Amino acid sequence: MFDSLSDRLGGILDKLKRRGALTEADVGEAMREVRRALIEADVALDVVRSFTDKVRQRAVGVEVIKSVTPGQMVVKIVHDVLVETLGSDADPIDLNAPAPVPILMVGLQGSGKTTTTAKIAKRLTERGNRRVLMASLDTRRPAAMEQLATLGTQVEVNTLPIVPGQSAVQIAKRAMDAARFGNYDVVILDTAGRVTLDEALMAEVAEVKAITNPHEVLLVADSLTGQDAVNTAKAFDSRVSITGIVLTRADGDGRGGAALSMRAVTGKPIKLLGTGEKMDGLEDFDPQRVAGRILGMGDVVALVEKA
Amino acid sequence: ARTATSLTQGITDLVTKRKLDAETLEELEDLLIRADLGTATAARIVEAVGKGRHDKMIAPDEVKGLIASEVEEILGPVAKPFVPDAGQKPFVVLMVGVNGSGKTTTIGKLAAQWRSEGKRLTLAAGDTFRAAAIEQLKVWGARTGAHVVAREQGADAAGVAHDAITEARANGSDIVMIDTAGRLQNRTELMDELEKVVRVVKKLEPTAPHAVLLVLDATVGQNALNQVEVFARTAGVTGLVMTKLDGTARGGILVAIAQKYRLPIHLVGVGEGAEDLQPFSARDFSRAIAGLD
Ligand SMILES: Nc1nc2c(ncn2[C@@H]2O[C@H](COP(=O)(O)OP(=O)(O)OP(=O)(O)O)[C@@H](O)[C@H]2O)c(=O)[nH]1
Numbered sequence: 132m133f134d135s136l137s138d139r140l141g142g143i144l145d146k147l148k149r150r151g152a153l154t155e156a157d158v159g160e161a162m163r164e165v166r167r168a169l170i171e172a173d174v175a176l177d178v179v180r181s182f183t184d185k186v187r188q189r190a191v192g193v194e195v196i197k198s199v200t201p202g203q204m205v206v207k208i209v210h211d212v213l214v215e216t217l218g219s220d221a222d223p224i225d226l227n228a229p230a231p232v233p234i235l236m237v238g239l240q241g242s243g244k245t246t247t248t249a250k251i252a253k254r255l256t257e258r259g260n261r262r263v264l265m266a267s268l269d270t271r272r273p274a275a276m277e278q279l280a281t282l283g284t285q286v287e288v289n290t291l292p293i294v295p296g297q298s299a300v301q302i303a304k305r306a307m308d309a310a311r312f313g314n315y316d317v318v319i320l321d322t323a324g325r326v327t328l329d330e331a332l333m334a335e336v337a338e339v340k341a342i343t344n345p346h347e348v349l350l351v352a353d354s355l356t357g358q359d360a361v362n363t364a365k366a367f368d369s370r371v372s373i374t375g376i377v378l379t380r381a382d383g384d385g386r387g388g389a390a391l392s393m394r395a396v397t398g399k400p401i402k403l404l405g406t407g408e409k410m411d412g413l414e415d416f417d418p419q420r421v422a423g424r425i426l427g428m429g430d431v432v433a434l435v436e437k438a
Numbered sequence: 439a440r441t442a443t444s445l446t447q448g449i450t451d452l453v454t455k456r457k458l459d460a461e462t463l464e465e466l467e468d469l470l471i472r473a474d475l476g477t478a479t480a481a482r483i484v485e486a487v488g489k490g491r492h493d494k495m496i497a498p499d500e501v502k503g504l505i506a507s508e509v510e511e512i513l514g515p516v517a518k519p520f521v522p523d524a525g526q527k528p529f530v531v532l533m534v535g536v537n538g539s540g541k542t543t544t545i546g547k548l549a550a551q552w553r554s555e556g557k558r559l560t561l562a563a564g565d566t567f568r569a570a571a572i573e574q575l576k577v578w579g580a581r582t583g584a585h586v587v588a589r590e591q592g593a594d595a596a597g598v599a600h601d602a603i604t605e606a607r608a609n610g611s612d613i614v615m616i617d618t619a620g621r622l623q624n625r626t627e628l629m630d631e632l633e634k635v636v637r638v639v640k641k642l643e644p645t646a647p648h649a650v651l652l653v654l655d656a657t658v659g660q661n662a663l664n665q666v667e668v669f670a671r672t673a674g675v676t677g678l679v680m681t682k683l684d685g686t687a688r689g690g691i692l693v694a695i696a697q698k699y700r701l702p703i704h705l706v707g708v709g710e711g712a713e714d715l716q717p718f719s720a721r722d723f724s725r726a727i728a729g730l731d
């Protein structure tokens with residue numbers, strides 16, 4: 132359904148049979164296509180703009196190497212800048228703090244917080260050999276606490292006992308106490324989904340943050356998100372200072388431009404990708420792969436890499 | 439639907455400062471792109487707005503009105519109330535969509551509405567995969583006084599749908615709503631499973647499902663086009679619901695979807711409560727996109 136960027140740029144740039152350096156005019160025309168491709172990949176418009184400026188600066192005057200076309204050359208530069216912007220090295224969850232290390236999960240409704248909480252707990256238990264406690268602070272969604280409890284049983288990680296009638300803040304305090312007394316290494320706090328316009332709920336999550344002092348605050352967001360990615364990322368970051376982003380539903384066939392948008396507006400690393408409903412569907416973020424997705428290609432980059 | 443503050447501000451600035459020239463139109467296009475209409479749809483609307491008006495001085499509200507009416511022209515024909523056919527008893531509704539879009543909650547909201555109209559309802563807990571999905575539907579059943587048919591987690595979804603229709607016939611239900619597990623449309627094995635649910639329902643009642651509602655989350659970007667395409671092909675979607683319009687997302691992809699697929703748009707979700715469901719209004723939605731109240 133989408134043309135890959137290399138096909139599109141091919142149409143424009145490969146007419147230029149001449150060789151030599153890319154001119155301002157070549158690059159300018161190419162950037163119009165790059166802009167369109169990025170918007171179709173759901174990269175937020177303002178981010179597209181600063182991104183194409185960066186690429187333009189980098190590309191003008193670059194010598195086109197013999198074995199590739201000018202179009203392929205531009206794609207390679209776009210790809211490189213994309214990978215740089217996404218963050219070149221993997222940035223794992225940081226547990227370098229006194230135990231129990233609190234991790235706070237936040238995000239919009241239905242983004243995948245509860246599922247990701249259990250996936251991370253499983254990973255830290257199995258790979259990191261940590262004692263993890265999970266707690267649901269979701270007092271709103273029907274059966275939210277039962278959902279986390281069921282997942283806890285599935286991944287064999289303890290969950291805080293459910294006490295009906297407590298507020299999110301009360302549960303958070305109880306979770307911290309239980310984690311301390313129970314000698315847990317990590318306590319993961321799953322929160323209810325909230326829209327960022329809901330002042331009462333944003334205040335609630337800020338209060339939870341204030342009393343638990345989490346070492347990681349992870350924004351869980353859907354990788355199929357469109358232009359709203361910037362609003363959501365900015366709003367959560369300004370309210371609870373996120374330390375990283377988890378993008379779920381990376382197993383979908385979306386182009387995933389939200390990754391670039393959220394990274395660019397917050398400067399916070401994308402730490403993990405959710406790649407399925409099942410508990411093993413969690414992967415380290417790989418900027419190369421995500422960049423190839425956003426551009427709808429991967430082959431050309433490999434080709435230029437070899438040249 | 440709400441006003442997009444930044445959009446309003448943007449249009450006001452750009453029109454009070456200049457006339458309707460090429461640059462202004464381009465900025466107008468950007469504003470539509472920010473609402474997720476996509477490049478092609480945004481370009482088409484802006485072209486229509488600019489037609490015959492190049493370089494005219496034009497008041498801010500006039501531009502907003504023009505955008506709203508172009509969008510409304512696309513959405514008007516597909517805005518259709520969701521009314522179950524009383525001639526079908528039970529009227530069978532199948533709820534489908536990607537993960538977390540709001541299927542189960544929308545069933546709860548519809549149940550609340552129809553129960554208040556005195557209808558008898560049976561809900562099928564067809565999401566047998568997700569942890570506590572069955573409990574979630576049961577809570578909605580208890581809240582609204584709808585009968586819930588469920589099997590254990592991991593059971594065959596088509597079997598649950600079958601049981602629910604059989605029970606609904608026996609208990610004289612007017613409407614059956616079948617919840618399904620969220621699934622991404624590129625996951626073939628899961629789409630096959632959905633196809634099977636439809637097949638089993640049809641075997642029991644050839645005219646059913648009478649409605650297949652695809653639930654879209656307002657935050658979704660261009661991938662929604664693909665969702666509509668594949669769910670329509672697999673499950674025979676008859677109409678759309680858009681949830682989470684109470685957030686900052688505008689849901690503009692609906693405009694592109696309306697142009698391409700012409701599927702009816704029935705309902706919008708504006709919150710998590712039972713009452714937070716409204717009929718889709720082309721006028722309100724278009725005005726929100728254009729930044730008018
Ligand atoms: N395909 C896929 N589905 C996912 C992924 N992560 C979560 N899900 C599904 O997305 C849906 C919502 O996930 P939840 O974990 O309940 O989301 P949440 O953010 O806790 O939702 P609320 O608590 O209601 O705000 C469920 O159907 C999950 O199975 C993922 O990486 N891929």
Ligand SMILES: Nc1nc2c(ncn2[C@@H]2O[C@H](COP(=O)(O)OP(=O)(O)OP(=O)(O)O)[C@@H](O)[C@H]2O)c(=O)[nH]1
Nearest residue numbers: 240241537538539540541542543620682707708709
């Ligand atoms: N703000 C807001 N939240 C909504 C709306 N509709 C649903 N939600 C919330 O979105 C989350 C997911 O809703 P569900 O109804 O569980 O979604 P689903 O499609 O059944 O999810 P899966 O079964 O996991 O695929 C829940 O937290 C709901 O309360 C809405 O219109 N506005």
Ligand SMILES: [Mg+2]
Nearest residue numbers: 244245269275
């Ligand atoms: Mg949750």
Ligand SMILES: [Mg+2]
Nearest residue numbers: 541542565571
């Ligand atoms: Mg559900």
